[in-house]
Amino acid sequence: MSKPAAPLKGRAARLARLMPSTGPSTAARTPFVLLVVLLLGGGLITLLLLNSALNEGSFRLSELKRDTTELTDEQQALQRDVDSRSQPDALEKRARELGMVPGGNPAFLNPDGTVRGKPTEATAPPPSPSPSPTPSPSASPDADAPAAGPSASGAPAGPSGSPSPSASVPQPDPAAENSPPPTSPGR
Numbered sequence: 001m002s003k004p005a006a007p008l009k010g011r012a013a014r015l016a017r018l019m020p021s022t023g024p025s026t027a028a029r030t031p032f033v034l035l036v037v038l039l040l041g042g043g044l045i046t047l048l049l050l051n052s053a054l055n056e057g058s059f060r061l062s063e064l065k066r067d068t069t070e071l072t073d074e075q076q077a078l079q080r081d082v083d084s085r086s087q088p089d090a091l092e093k094r095a096r097e098l099g100m101v102p103g104g105n106p107a108f109l110n111p112d113g114t115v116r117g118k119p120t121e122a123t124a125p126p127p128s129p130s131p132s133p134t135p136s137p138s139a140s141p142d143a144d145a146p147a148a149g150p151s152a153s154g155a156p157a158g159p160s161g162s163p164s165p166s167a168s169v170p171q172p173d174p175a176a177e178n179s180p181p182p183t184s185p186g187r
Contacts, residue, residue, distance in 0.1 A: 101125070 008016055084090060104120035 107119035
């Protein structure tokens, strides 16, 4: 058969020693290569999962920001509505629509129980005089207002001189068009 190869000398021998030999050493590299491939694959999958979680959080954050903006706009609109209804002119207008009149001079209680000041009854201010001597029912804004006082309406009076709550609704009296609107006792 053939004769074994002669040993190499010099430069060829040195190069042969540097080159790996094909033998049992290739079997030792296979687990290392598999480990590296598994680590790289696991890292890649982990990065994909992390990226998708961050994107999901980003979408949720933008949705929450949009909701916050909408709720802030609604809150500001409600605050503007409250502010407009809380202005003194608006409060006075609504109070007059409810039949309330400005209060008189108040009385105060001192800590010892004595009364300081003299209370006066709240009365409606006199209506402004009409420009024409004969007002027409269509020109008068108070034409549908009920008459004030028990004598004008014919309703029975309560103990305080005001119409009792159980009295029937009075009919408007043409002579009482310029009279002030009725007031509630204690207001």
